[in-house]
Amino acid sequence: MDNSPQSISPPSVDVGVDPISQGDVEIETYQVVRPDGSFDADRVPDVDDEALRDLYRWMLLQRVYDNRATKLQRRGRLGTVASGRGQEAAIIGSGFALSQDDWIFPYGREAGALLMHGLSMRDLLLYWRGIEDASKMEGANIFGMAISIGSHIPLATGKAWGMQLAGEESIAFANLGDGATSTGAFHEGMNFAGVLDAPAVYFCQNNQYAISLPFEKQTNADTVAQKALAYGVDGIRVDGNDVLAVYNAVSKARERALEGNPVLVEAVTYRRGAHTTSDDPTRYRSEEEVDEWEKRDPLERYQAFLEETGRWDDIDEEAIREEVEEEFSAAVDAADEFEERGIEEIFSYLHEETPPELQRQLEEFRELLEERPDMYEYIETRPKG
Amino acid sequence: MNATIIQAVNDALHEEMGNDEQTVVFGQDVAESGGVFRATEGLKEEFGGERVLDTPLSEIAIVGSAVGLATHGFRPIAEIQFSGFLPPAFDQLVTNASRIRWRTRGELTAPMVVRTPYGAGVRALEHHSESLESIYGHVPGLKVAIPSTPHDAKGMLISAIRDPDPVLFMEPKHVYRSYREDIDEGTYTEPLGEAAVRQEGEDLTVISWGAMMHQTLEAVENLADKGVDAEVIDLRTISPLDKETIVESVKKTGRCVVVHEAAKTGGFGAEIAATINDEALMYLEAPIERVAGFDVPVPLLSMEDYYIPPPPRIEEAIKDTVAY
Ligand SMILES: Cc1ncc(C[n+]2csc(CCOP(=O)(O)OP(=O)(O)O)c2C)c(N)n1
Numbered sequence: 001m002d003n004s005p006q007s008i009s010p011p012s013v014d015v016g017v018d019p020i021s022q023g024d025v026e027i028e029t030y031q032v033v034r035p036d037g038s039f040d041a042d043r044v045p046d047v048d049d050e051a052l053r054d055l056y057r058w059m060l061l062q063r064v065y066d067n068r069a070t071k072l073q074r075r076g077r078l079g080t081v082a083s084g085r086g087q088e089a090a091i092i093g094s095g096f097a098l099s100q101d102d103w104i105f106p107y108g109r110e111a112g113a114l115l116m117h118g119l120s121m122r123d124l125l126l127y128w129r130g131i132e133d134a135s136k137m138e139g140a141n142i143f144g145m146a147i148s149i150g151s152h153i154p155l156a157t158g159k160a161w162g163m164q165l166a167g168e169e170s171i172a173f174a175n176l177g178d179g180a181t182s183t184g185a186f187h188e189g190m191n192f193a194g195v196l197d198a199p200a201v202y203f204c205q206n207n208q209y210a211i212s213l214p215f216e217k218q219t220n221a222d223t224v225a226q227k228a229l230a231y232g233v234d235g236i237r238v239d240g241n242d243v244l245a246v247y248n249a250v251s252k253a254r255e256r257a258l259e260g261n262p263v264l265v266e267a268v269t270y271r272r273g274a275h276t277t278s279d280d281p282t283r284y285r286s287e288e289e290v291d292e293w294e295k296r297d298p299l300e301r302y303q304a305f306l307e308e309t310g311r312w313d314d315i316d317e318e319a320i321r322e323e324v325e326e327e328f329s330a331a332v333d334a335a336d337e338f339e340e341r342g343i344e345e346i347f348s349y350l351h352e353e354t355p356p357e358l359q360r361q362l363e364e365f366r367e368l369l370e371e372r373p374d375m376y377e378y379i380e381t382r383p384k385g
Numbered sequence: 386m387n388a389t390i391i392q393a394v395n396d397a398l399h400e401e402m403g404n405d406e407q408t409v410v411f412g413q414d415v416a417e418s419g420g421v422f423r424a425t426e427g428l429k430e431e432f433g434g435e436r437v438l439d440t441p442l443s444e445i446a447i448v449g450s451a452v453g454l455a456t457h458g459f460r461p462i463a464e465i466q467f468s469g470f471l472p473p474a475f476d477q478l479v480t481n482a483s484r485i486r487w488r489t490r491g492e493l494t495a496p497m498v499v500r501t502p503y504g505a506g507v508r509a510l511e512h513h514s515e516s517l518e519s520i521y522g523h524v525p526g527l528k529v530a531i532p533s534t535p536h537d538a539k540g541m542l543i544s545a546i547r548d549p550d551p552v553l554f555m556e557p558k559h560v561y562r563s564y565r566e567d568i569d570e571g572t573y574t575e576p577l578g579e580a581a582v583r584q585e586g587e588d589l590t591v592i593s594w595g596a597m598m599h600q601t602l603e604a605v606e607n608l609a610d611k612g613v614d615a616e617v618i619d620l621r622t623i624s625p626l627d628k629e630t631i632v633e634s635v636k637k638t639g640r641c642v643v644v645h646e647a648a649k650t651g652g653f654g655a656e657i658a659a660t661i662n663d664e665a666l667m668y669l670e671a672p673i674e675r676v677a678g679f680d681v682p683v684p685l686l687s688m689e690d691y692y693i694p695p696p697p698r699i700e701e702a703i704k705d706t707v708a709y
């Protein structure tokens with residue numbers, strides 16, 4: 001017998017406790033162009049025809065870049081590569097809505113957005129080649145890649161806070177995946193942003209997978225967007241395969257952020273390729289599923305819109321394709337010409353002034369390399385695991 | 386059976402999950418896909434989805450919930466996909482796992498394992514390559530094991546799972562598939578906290594662990610032709626440290642070189658040198674040398690191989706020590 005104070009039985013009558021649950025909030029997915037190509041004319045953004053054509057060009061560039069980078073990796077000329085295939089509308093639509101003064105916190109799949117933001121393609125390739133110098137992200141307001149998933153969310157919050165304190169008209173824009181929303185850093189960084197009224201936009205490309213884990217197992221929440229409510233920030237859920245919808249959503253989010261309302265945007269999309277070049281997705285998902293999403297191709301959908309509105313005739317797809325292919329080839333050539341730095345590269349930049357012990361380590365290593373040139377051979381031919 | 390380290394890890398998991406129904410394997414991508422290195426391949430098929438689970442991308446919750454689960458009579462075997470992603474969960478290791486027995490005066494315990502691949506040399510992205518074992522080895526109450534051979538990987542992992550306290554099991558991913566050897570079928574254990582003498586010798590003691598064992602053995606072999614008779618110790622466990630094996634060996638040889646991949650300053654080589662200083666100072670005929678990674682983060686892949694001490698670097702240190 002439980003004789004403790006807790007042994008009384010719970011009330012059998014309804015005492016009016018009514019838990020809130022996620023079904024209580026309806027979350028719409030914003031769309032402009034529907035999968036069949038029909039569209040909502042009121043929602044077409046008020047930008048000129050050239051911009052609308054540019055959007056297509058950038059999406060195509062993203063696709064070509066991903067194809068070519070993946071091939072380069074297979075030939076051993078890049079390290080691990082994460083493709084944005086299937087996510088072109090999310091990547092390009094969001095990048096297009098930013099201003100050059102904004103800071104992008106990248107997570108790896110958004111080549112097109114980074115190039116648009118001022119990064120050279122050569123440098124992007126050098127980065128994936130594992131060359132330290134490229135981490136400078138020269139000439140563009142781009143932070144280091146968030147390879148440690150979610151780790152950049154508080155950073156973006158802090159950057160935005162700084163922009164606000166400095167009275168600037170710009171935002172911090174963090175790219176992240178659905179997996180990142182499960183990290184502690186995400187929760188703390190989002191909550192902080194809410195408290196600070198930070199001018200930040202957190203753009204989650206919900207591509208349905210974190211490596212092998214499907215979104216349904218990533219969180220019990222029905223959507224990523226609803227998480228915004230818990231942090232007291234604004235949320236938007238948008239069709240991530242609809243480039244105009246993404247452009248509008250992020251433009252709106254940016255506007256809100258500048259007013260002091262951080263925004264979490266969920267772009268619903270799909271990772272059509274492998275997680276990275278080291279992954280084999282056939283181990284965990286069906287071909288039918290991939291085929292299903294292939295039918296929702298973002299480029300095709302946008303093309304349908306352009307055709308419908310009579311703009312497609314002004315677009316020479318073949319010419320654009322050739323142009324971006326050439327751009328890629330030129331970037332590879334430039335990357336190949338990049339002269340690698342010596343071993344100093346490893347030792348520099350850790351401190352403003354290299355401490356004596358580290359300086360000593362560098363000098364010892366230099367001497368040793370002179371004494372034992374066979375070391376180079378060991379280093380060059382070491383098996384890569 | 387003839388196995389690589391990764392196969393030995395997989396075999397150990399199969400064995401011990403079969404032996405002990407309280408074991409639960411979880412982490413990112415461990416169930417459906419069998420792990421990014423295939424360490425957990427076939428476990429879900431054999432033991433079912435309740436005992437083999439894919440988790441959300443939440444290192445803090447993976448380690449923290451392992452502690453909670455362990456206090457409830459289960460044997461969690463958590464995987465952190467790369468040791469570079471363990472730092473967010475450092476809090477759970479330090480604040481909870483390592484001291485749960487201590488702070489509850491033995492009422493609650495955390496018999497759990499956190500497995501994680503560590504080290505450089507596989508052309509991975511940033512944050513995938515560090516060797517931070519001395520940081521974890523510094524935490525009282527946390528055991529840190531680092532096997533270097535398939536035989537040890539299997540036997541030590543089974544010991545780690547059976548251990549009554551938390552064990553961080555760091556797997557040398559650079560040599561996951563580089564070496565094979567015959568390992569025993571079925572269940573066997575290799576003790577934690579005991580170093581292994583890989584080779585007996587008189588001239589000096591060379592100590593290493595994990596992936597660096599292989600570079601070390603190569604260097605020693607290269608010098609054997611030149612008449613250097615080295616004793617080689619594979620530490621196998623950083624914490625608890627097998628001081629006896631180290632001290633006995635150094636008393637015999639009078640000289641010592643420690644080789645590790647982790648950054649030199651504050652690395653475990655310093656602890657070993659201090660141990661020798663405490664217990665065998667009068668036997669030393671030369672200063673203890675450390676061959677280690679530089680005091681910098683592991684470079685991106687184009688330069689990362691310069692970071693890892695190659696055999697010639699180890700050879701030079703051995704020659705200097707012997708000639709001193
Ligand atoms: C903190 C951390 N844990 C684990 C990993 C290993 N990892 C790399 S990418 C990835 C999945 C990321 O999924 P998501 O955030 O959805 O982004 P996606 O790759 O789908 O674009 C994992 C688990 C990591 N890089 N960082």
Ligand SMILES: [Mg+2]
Pocket residue numbers: 177178179205206207208209210211
């Ligand atoms: Mg994802």
